Amino acid sequence: MLSTGALRAHLVRAGLAGVVGTSREDSLRSYRLFAARDPRVLIGIDPERDWRQRDLIELMARRCGVSADPAHTFGHDVIDPELTLAALDAFADRLGAAARRGEPVLLGTGHPHRLLGFYVALADALSAAGCAVLTPAQGRCVDITTRFGLRTHNLEYVRGVALVRPPGGERTGCEPGAHTHSPLPVRLALAAAADAGGPLPGLVIGDHGWVCGAGQLGFEAMGPADTNDPALFVGQAEGRVSVVVPLDDAVRPAYYRPLARYVLNRACLSQ
Template sequence: MPIPSRAALIEHLVHTRIAGDVATPRENNLSHYRKLANGDRHYWLGLELGDRWSDEQDVLAVMAERCGVVDDPAHRQGQDTIDPELTVAALERMAARLRKAAVDRQSVLFATGHPGALLDVHRATAAALRAAGCEIVEIPEGLTADEAQVWQFADVAVLERGATLWHTHSPNPMAAILDGLEAAGRPRPDLVVADHGWAGCAAQRGLDAVGYADCNDPALFLAESEGTLQVAVPLDDHVRDPRYYHPMTAYLLAEAGLQLQP
């Protein structure tokens, strides 16, 4: 796959609505910000936020700064945005951490709560790091969480129920993996690359973690602002065709000095 220039990637992100005018409506974003501020742990994504973000307007300010949503509190419904410049800048920060993992040949764990969209992004990143000499962490067998199985598919941990890979924001599957590794006497990963509660749980437990997040998932951006999560990449995490993420993945790996594997 050709590696896009920065300008070409930004154009692609806007055209496919991975960034720019995204499909997530403003009222959904604000509802999630309010619920997080009101202490609904479903929206904390495995992080411990205490009462530090109890003001919805503080959450909105961080989301405007780090994700690019409209910063006007009076804008209550309709279109909302992700700034593609912020998306690419975060990809570049993530690439720097991946480059370090490759240079140091670190162990890396991949996981996704959005297998319908981001599975191949994680799979391709895992393959590139393995080719560079990294250990891709294999999760223990027999793990369960949220009445489902925690499996590894194409090097990426996922939640499986009824022969279906599940979309989940829960931190419990990542907790099951980390607890399982400890019970087996195995070391913790040097780096976790994930999204949703998988990334939040890993970061909360003190692991180096980077992840992807949508504009209605503020917790990871708050964690990045506090230094708990190393990088949160803002994007629409479920556009209609997962192939739309391929140029983004190619750019990420090139910036990390990694080779996209066949």
């Protein structure tokens, strides 16, 4: 099993924690837009309270380790690797509980270029442990607002992990798919599962809108989030998201493999 010390060193060396690639300017912009309830940054969460930018900075300082100083407005953001490790342990513990209970699970990503392999490893292990890895709404269309306007995408699954692709952009079954923060894909998947009479997931694992959209609908959800994604941390603070792992979500795909090995070992799901 990868030791905690070795994983901590990997997190910092790979830029997953410590000084990360996400800029302070980008994070502060996200906090400002979230405070204004911009749906592009809410990504499926409907906050119960009014979150000012200062409130969000304080929350992200506690949950991620970013600077709590509002006057710090430029440079690279920082994630405390100790917070990442603690969240990975909680993530692994919940994963292990899902396996022991044989819970149906739904996995999806808006970051397929980076995180697909991480989720595939989890899906394979959960399936081997007897969990039903759900694939509702396979091939269905969903309209997503992008910077180019409203665009139609197809919901597809790669080895049990949901993602979206623009029609004709990539051959079905190939990877990866499109980058999106939208909660619409998970809403489509959950509605399709309900319309089919179930089963419904006991746990949703993913990022961006997959976590926030599921959590807002009352499904237990968990996953990683970067310093410029305050919605997941607000969802956790308000009790609609179970576990959020603070880390840079845009490093090389191979850098997430040790994280997958670590959580699967801790969850007693190593194959």
